[in-house]
Amino acid sequence: AFKLKAGAVSPIVETPFGFHLIKVHERRGPRTAPLVEVSGQIKDFLTQGQREQKLEQFVAQVKTKSKVEILV
Known part of the structure; x- marks a missing residue:
């Protein structure tokens, strides 16, 4: 295409x-987009990465502090 x-x-x-x-x-x-045009996308991208990182840290913390028992 x-x-x-x-x-x-x-x-x-x-x-x-x-x-x-x-x-x-x-x-x-091709063109270089002005910063004003893409600043919102950049902010969203960085914020999403931080959210994912904090979620991974939280899940790891919960796993280490939790006692899980599987009954079959």
């Missing part, structure tokens, strides 16, 4: 979600 020219339609593409056709409406060159 990345090699298609503007206006071109891809062959059928199979994904885990089904079969798809991809049509390229226009091609744009």
